[in-house]
Amino acid sequence: MAKSSSALHPAITRTLDIVQRRNHSEPVFLQAVKEVLETLGPVIEEHPDIDELNLLERLCEPERQIMFRVAWKDDAGRVNVNRGFRTQFNSVLGPYKGGLRFHPTVNMGVIKFLGFEQIFKNSLTGLNIGGAKGGADFDPAGKSDDEVMRFCQAFMNELFRYIGSRRDVPAGDMGVGPREIGYLFGQYKKLTNQFEMGVLTGKQVGWGGSLARKEATGFGVVYFAENLLQARGEGLKGKRCIVSGAGNVALYTMRKLQQLGAEVVACSDITGTVLQQGGINWELLRMCSEDERRNVDYFAQAAKGAEFRPGAKVWEVPCDYAFPCATQNELDADDARKLVENGCKMVCEGANMPCTAEAIAVLKKAGLLIGPAKAANAGGVAVSALEMQQNAGLERWTFEQVDTQLKQIMQNIFQTCTHCANKYSTKEDYIAGANVGGFLRVAQAMISHGLI
Numbered sequence: 384m385a386k387s388s389s390a391l392h393p394a395i396t397r398t399l400d401i402v403q404r405r406n407h408s409e410p411v412f413l414q415a416v417k418e419v420l421e422t423l424g425p426v427i428e429e430h431p432d433i434d435e436l437n438l439l440e441r442l443c444e445p446e447r448q449i450m451f452r453v454a455w456k457d458d459a460g461r462v463n464v465n466r467g468f469r470t471q472f473n474s475v476l477g478p479y480k481g482g483l484r485f486h487p488t489v490n491m492g493v494i495k496f497l498g499f500e501q502i503f504k505n506s507l508t509g510l511n512i513g514g515a516k517g518g519a520d521f522d523p524a525g526k527s528d529d530e531v532m533r534f535c536q537a538f539m540n541e542l543f544r545y546i547g548s549r550r551d552v553p554a555g556d557m558g559v560g561p562r563e564i565g566y567l568f569g570q571y572k573k574l575t576n577q578f579e580m581g582v583l584t585g586k587q588v589g590w591g592g593s594l595a596r597k598e599a600t601g602f603g604v605v606y607f608a609e610n611l612l613q614a615r616g617e618g619l620k621g622k623r624c625i626v627s628g629a630g631n632v633a634l635y636t637m638r639k640l641q642q643l644g645a646e647v648v649a650c651s652d653i654t655g656t657v658l659q660q661g662g663i664n665w666e667l668l669r670m671c672s673e674d675e676r677r678n679v680d681y682f683a684q685a686a687k688g689a690e691f692r693p694g695a696k697v698w699e700v701p702c703d704y705a706f707p708c709a710t711q712n713e714l715d716a717d718d719a720r721k722l723v724e725n726g727c728k729m730v731c732e733g734a735n736m737p738c739t740a741e742a743i744a745v746l747k748k749a750g751l752l753i754g755p756a757k758a759a760n761a762g763g764v765a766v767s768a769l770e771m772q773q774n775a776g777l778e779r780w781t782f783e784q785v786d787t788q789l790k791q792i793m794q795n796i797f798q799t800c801t802h803c804a805n806k807y808s809t810k811e812d813y814i815a816g817a818n819v820g821g822f823l824r825v826a827q828a829m830i831s832h833g834l835i
């Protein structure tokens with residue numbers, strides 16, 4: 384069987400043309416589709432029915448897209464209007480599953496890129512969850528608790544028609560954490576008059592949430608990185624790491640890195656980059672970020688020996704390993720060159736599609752290990768599925784039980800990526816490995832379900 388060749392399979396070029404024509408105003412969606420499709424050539428050659436059944440085009444078209452008005456009143460009594468979204472991309476492996484993002488940059492293209500990625504990520508977990516994503520162009524920054532609650536209620540007034548524990552199960556993403564999930568759940572319960580625990584995940588642990596869900600994405604990223612490094616006979620102990628972001632994924636990536644003996648030298652957010660001698664004071668950072676909802680400029684003032692670089696990206700700080708955990712396309716070709724120059728050996732993606740295509744090309748050429756997002760950050764949604772499992776069985780597992788399963792799932796994902804990289808691309812091409820591994824399970828299920 385032929386491995387990846389420079390000329391793309393005709394089914395791929397044809398599908399890319401169609402997707403480009405249909406979605407020309409959605410660059411990040413196109414970027415995500417291109418990255419996946421370009422790695423599928425050898426699989427399509429091996430399974431001609433994929434082309435005969437036009438699976439690629441079917442896969443790139445969401446099963447359903449919902450867009451709605453969200454009108455709500457701020458504390459000054461003014462009426463605000465935002466746009467809400469849910470893309471129910473693919474339900475072949477289970478109920479639609481994926482987070483909600485509240486951020487001013489949200490639009491249909493962003494939600495579609497995230498929903499598309501989610502199909503393959505969810506497939507890689509080996510669990511029965513389909514792919515979806517949603518959110519709104521609402522900016523939670525600077526909003527009062529009451530404003531966030533009123534927005535969540537108004538958002539759910541429309542979304543509730545389309546979700547359900549066996550239909551579509553949203554969770555958090557940027558700007559949506561346990562507080563927002565609580566308000567969303569309260570309104571869903573009010574509207575449906577049912578305590579349908581499994582309709583949302585990422586709930587607080589007191590009323591149906593899973594222990595270790597909060598930690599899961601970041602911990603999973605580090606478990607995946609450990610697997611990558613072990614395969615090269617390397618490890619995390621004593622290594623200098625940099626992490627972008629200071630939100631949920633970044634925080635728990637840093638936590639696990641420190642627990643495993645790595646030194647986290649810097650992190651960042653929209654205000655800039657903070658470095659701290661002897662490593663980032665994690666407890667203090669967690670308090671600033673989670674409890675006080677403050678930025679890293681504030682943390683830098685409180686942290687001993689911290690240096691703050693306003694507006695600077697974190698990638699200029701020399702490190703052994705880098706963990707982009709903030710947002711899409713946050714690491715470009717110049718940043719990648721900087722990392723290479725400074726001797727960085729691995730980039731493991733916590734955020735969804737944090738590296739531009741050009742950055743990936745630079746990193747690959749320099750031989751860095753790359754942990755692709757749809758594999759490396761799948762721990763969050765995997766533990767969401769474990770939360771659904773606990774809810775369905777009216778069970779409550781210990782932190783250790785969940786964490787042990789998370790570790791095993793991340794190892795399984797790594798093995799799938801390794802196997803598929805070796806078989807369909809080249810050794811250590813975990814990007815192709817993740818795409819193919821995620822795709823194969825979805826494709827087989829789509830074929831089984833017939834033309835629907």
Ligand code: NDP
Pocket residue numbers: 555556557558559600627628629630631632633651652653654678708709710711713733734735760761763764
């Ligand atoms: P949070 O909202 O908790 O945190 C996001 C962090 O990224 C904040 O520190 C934010 O800074 C920073 N950030 C956002 N945009 C930029 C930017 N343009 N430049 C610099 N910093 C920026 O979100 P999460 O941690 O949940 O999500 C982070 C990433 O991980 C996203 O890509 C998300 O899709 C992905 N992800 C999340 C999962 C989850 O379970 N939550 C699971 C898998 C992936 P500021 O506060 O200053 O805006």
Ligand code: 2IT
Pocket residue numbers: 480481482483501504552553554555556557584735760761763764765767
């Ligand atoms: O990008 C992601 O995987 C998430 N935001 C988590 C989704 C989920 O359903 O837990």
